[in-house]
Each structure stands twice: as C-alpha cells, then as structure tokens.
Amino acid sequence: MTKQEKEKLKGVIAQGKWNFILVRGMLLWGGLTAFLIILFDKFILGEPLDMVDINVIIIIFLIGGLVLGYWTWSKINKKYQGLK
Secondary structure, eight states: OOHHHHHHHHHHHHHOHHHHIIIIIIIIIIIHHHHHHHHIIIIISOOOOOHHHHHHHHHHHHHHHHHHHHHHHHHHHHHHHHHO
C-alpha cells in the first residue's frame, strides 16, 4: 500500500463511522440507486409509479445503503487496524 493510499484511509477513518455510513452508504449508494431505479421503472419500463411505490423503493435502498455502509466501514477499519 502506498503512502498516499494510507493517508486517504486515515482521512476516511478520521471522518467517523456514522458519517461514513450515512454519507457514503445511505446517501450516495442508497439514494442514488433508489433514484436510478425510480427513473428506470418510470421511463424504461413505463410503469406507473405512485407515492407509495416511490417511498417503498427509497426505504428499501436506504436500508440497503445502511447495511452496505456498515459492512464497508468494518472492512476499512480492519484494513486500517492492520496497518498500525
């Protein structure tokens, strides 16, 4: 691992666990994926979407983002602890 990669990893750890999970997991992955799925359903498949459908999609992908963010954080933290 290069020095630049170590510094980047150290910066991610310094931001904190919940910041990482909320921003990178829920907002970036969950929010972006939910948005793309809604667009895909509406414009590619031509499905009529009401607010219940949209809310369910958003909730599912935000929960998925929470799980993914937590899992990714644990992997990053293990890697960081291994460098010490």
